[in-house]
Structures are given as C-alpha cells and as structure tokens.
Amino acid sequence: MSEKTILRALKGERLPVPPVWMMRQAGRYLPEYRATRAQAGDFLSLCYTPDLAAEVTLQPIRRYGFDAAILFADILLLPQALGLDLWFVTGEGPRLSTITSAAGVAALKPAEAIHDTLAPVYETVRILARELPRETTLIGFAGAPWTVATYMVAGRGTPDQAPAHGFKAEDRAAFAALIDRITEATIDYLSAQIDAGAEVVKLFDSWAGSLKGRDFDDFAVEPARRIIAALKARHPGVPVIAFPREAGPRYAGFARATGADCVALDNSVGADWAAAQVQKDSCVQGNLDPRLLVTGGEELVSETRRIVRAFSQGPHIFNLGHGITPEADPENVARMLEAIRG
Numbered sequence: 001m002s003e004k005t006i007l008r009a010l011k012g013e014r015l016p017v018p019p020v021w022m023m024r025q026a027g028r029y030l031p032e033y034r035a036t037r038a039q040a041g042d043f044l045s046l047c048y049t050p051d052l053a054a055e056v057t058l059q060p061i062r063r064y065g066f067d068a069a070i071l072f073a074d075i076l077l078l079p080q081a082l083g084l085d086l087w088f089v090t091g092e093g094p095r096l097s098t099i100t101s102a103a104g105v106a107a108l109k110p111a112e113a114i115h116d117t118l119a120p121v122y123e124t125v126r127i128l129a130r131e132l133p134r135e136t137t138l139i140g141f142a143g144a145p146w147t148v149a150t151y152m153v154a155g156r157g158t159p160d161q162a163p164a165h166g167f168k169a170e171d172r173a174a175f176a177a178l179i180d181r182i183t184e185a186t187i188d189y190l191s192a193q194i195d196a197g198a199e200v201v202k203l204f205d206s207w208a209g210s211l212k213g214r215d216f217d218d219f220a221v222e223p224a225r226r227i228i229a230a231l232k233a234r235h236p237g238v239p240v241i242a243f244p245r246e247a248g249p250r251y252a253g254f255a256r257a258t259g260a261d262c263v264a265l266d267n268s269v270g271a272d273w274a275a276a277q278v279q280k281d282s283c284v285q286g287n288l289d290p291r292l293l294v295t296g297g298e299e300l301v302s303e304t305r306r307i308v309r310a311f312s313q314g315p316h317i318f319n320l321g322h323g324i325t326p327e328a329d330p331e332n333v334a335r336m337l338e339a340i341r342g
C-alpha cells in the first residue's frame with residue numbers, strides 16, 4: 001500500500017489528482033449529522049461523547065470518500081479546559097465567561113490541567129484511528145492562540161474582534177501573557193491528539209486577518225512558529241497545516257516564517273497569485289468559495305476545475321476557503337468531487 005495521498009502532498013509531492021476534504025465536512029448540511037446531534041442533545045455533548053463524535057466524523061467519509069477526516073470537536077473546548085465556562089446558544093453561537101485583565105490570565109489553569117477536560121477528545125481520536133479506512137488521513141486541530149483569545153476576551157464571536165484589540169492596546173504585556181498561556185496549552189493539546197493517533201494537525205486562525213503589521217508578527221506568526229517548533233521536536237515527521245484566514249499578502253512567506261508544511265487559503269486569495277507566491281514554499285490547501293456549494297450549477301464545476309488547474313504545478317490539497325454552510329446541498333458536494341476526480 002503506498003502512502004496516503006494527503007501525507008504525500010504535505011511532503012511536497014505534486015499529485016495528478018489533488019487529495020480533497022472540506023472544512024466543517026461533518027455538519028448541519030448532512031441529515032445524518034442532524035440526526036446524531038439530536039441524539040446527543042446539544043453540540044457540546046456531541047463533542048464530549050466519543051462514540052457519537054467519532055460517528056459524525058465518519059459520516060462524510062462514508063458518503064463521499066474524502067481523503068481526510070477531521071476530528072469532530074471545537075476550538076473553544078480548550079478555553080473551557082483552561083477554566084472558562086462555555087455554552088452554545090442555539091441559533092446564535094458560543095458564549096464564554098471572559099478574561100479582561102492580568103488577574104484573569106493568572107487565574108487560568110496550568111497547561112497540564114487541560115487533559116482532565118479533554119480526555120474524551122483523545123478517546124474520539126483513538127476510535128477514529130481504529131475505524132477509518134486505511135487510505136484516509138486523520139487530522140487533529142486546535143484554534144490558533146489569537147483566534148482563541150478573541151473568544152476568551154469577548155465571551156462570544158465579534159465581527160471585528162474589537163474587545164481583544166482593546167485588551168491588547170490597554171495592557172499589551174497582559175495580553176501577550178494570555179497568548180503565551182494559550183500557546184503552551186495548545187502545544188500539549190495537539191501533542192496529546194498526535195499521541196492518540198492524529199496523523200496531521202491544523203491550526204485555525206480564523207481572525208488572523210484583523211492583525212496588522214507588528215501585531216500580525218507577534219500574535220499570528222510567532223505563536224504558530226512556537227507551536228510548530230515544539231510539535232516538530234516532540235513528533236518529528238507529523239505535518240502541520242496553518243490557516244491564517246484573510247492574511248492576504250501575508251500568506252506569502254507564512255510557511256517559511258512558521259515552519260508550517262502547508263498553508264490553507266481562504267477564498268479571497270487569487271489562486272494564480274497563491275500558486276506563484278505561496279505554493280513555491282509549501283503545499284497549499286484551498287480555496288473554493290463555500291457559497292458555490294449552495295448555488296451549484298455550472299459555476300461550481302468551472303470554479304472547481306479552475307482551482308485544480310491553478311495549483312496543478314505543485315503540492316495541493318483541495319478544500320474550501322472556509323467551512324461548508326448548513327444551507328449547502330449535499331448533491332453539490334458530489335458534483336464538486338466529480339469535477340476534481342473525474
């Protein structure tokens with residue numbers, strides 16, 4: 001059996017057909033996901049019940065045969081493990097107790113304490129490592145420190161991340177201490193996922209685009225570099241995908257600056273630009289507009305083919321530019337795969 005396609009692409013190999021998976025591939029657009037979620041009761045119970053979390057991870061693999069499965073969990077489980085309260089308001093999104101001062105940072109639990117809360121996530125990984133088809137790669141993940149901090153400071157999602165920017169402006173040392181604490185915990189969290197059987201890990205920095213200039217270097221590049229260096233020291237050969245969403249021109253050089261094996265691109269980035277400026281340094285992942293899985297039609301097929309072609313001269317993992325939405329038509333996912341695989 002030759003090596004899994006995603007691992008080959010992550011080592012820099014150009015493949016005739018790019019391997020493919022989708023962000024949020026286990027999600028509300030699938031009727032089988034909605035059924036299992038109803039069985040779990042609520043979203044967090046689904047995340048913390050290993051049999052059910054493994055089941056929803058496997059559902060899109062059974063239906064579509066994606067080349068990778070991504071662990072079913074959430075980036076906000078880590079702040080919960082560090083001691084914050086976390087709950088989800090149906091139809092609105094996450095809520096957390098907040099951290100707005102140096103004292104709040106000091107009151108967080110130490111990194112070693114996270115495993116008590118996160119043990120069920122590692123159990124989900126162990127089940128998946130046993131049950132996935134042998135050609136499917138298992139991806140673990142965490143939020144990048146800046147993105148996780150934006151939720152810890154605001155207590156919820158915020159369109160412009162103003163509360164986190166405010167804390168950073170008011171007390172940069174305390175904010176940097178918060179980023180450090182998350183960075184250390186993220187290293188231990190991803191390391192435990194790898195020990196349990198994750199073959200690749202991905203860092204989601206969904207709000208990286210709101211960091212500019214020196215802030216981007218200090219709070220997007222540097223934490224990613226530290227996390228990747230620590231993981232490479234503990235787990236040589238395990239690849240890391242970084243997703244500094246909406247980094248724009250800062251996507252260029254991101255892999256070199258952080259040591260990431262692959263940079264995931266959002267759909268605001270031109271594929272031809274990224275092929276020249278980003279793919280020259282590393283594998284790239286992306287970057288179909290998820291709205292096309294709602295609208296479908298000829299544009300879905302032509303855009304899918306255009307992206308495959310644009311990245312065909314180097315290592316590429318096909319994916320969306322952001323998560324698939326609940327309104328997406330499952331039939332359109334099949335059409336996208338047909339356009340990639342022929």
Ligand SMILES: Cc1c2[nH]c(c1CCC(=O)O)Cc1[nH]c(c(CCC(=O)O)c1C)Cc1[nH]c(c(CCC(=O)O)c1C)Cc1[nH]c(c(C)c1CCC(=O)O)C2
Pocket residue numbers: 022023024025026027028037043070071072073074075076092093094141157204206323
């Ligand atoms: C910012 C962020 C979060 N979570 C995540 C991010 C980074 C990626 C991104 O930008 O989308 C990452 C995430 N969240 C989820 C996964 C599982 C794996 C996958 O299928 O990609 C992953 C990798 C499950 C989820 N996480 C969430 C759902 C929906 C929950 C439900 O079933 O109602 C899923 C499947 C909930 C969630 N979780 C979060 C929010 C803001 C919300 C509410 C908005 C929404 O509902 O989409 C925080």
